[in-house]
Amino acid sequence: MVRNIFCINQNMPSSVVHHFIYFPDTEILRIIYQSGAVYDYFKVPSDIIEKFKEARSKGQFLNKVIKPRFKYMKIE
Structure with missing residues (x-):
């Protein structure tokens, strides 16, 4: 089974986010923070990902947009 994966990490101008990975098949957004912490955000639709990228x-x-609307879990 092949999963579609969208990853952004090149030259991300953020003091908070190091990079992120989006799994469109499951609508999971994985955020890797500059601190090294990793969180999964669930049921994030692709239109939100497009806005996040921009x-x-x-x-x-x-x-303002993702944390208040979507459930999340820290990945150990």
């Missing part, structure tokens, strides 16, 4: 401030977008 956001000038990834941290502000996470705090």
Whole structure:
């Protein structure tokens, strides 16, 4: 089974987000923070991912749009 995966990590201008990986088949957004912490956000639709990619401030977008709307879990 092949999974579609979307990953962004090259030259991300963010003091909060190191990079992210999006799994469109399951709508899971995995955020790898600059601190090294890893979180999965569940049922994040692709239109939100497109807006996240374009956001000038990834941290502000996470705090205002993603965290309040989507369940998440820290990955150990």
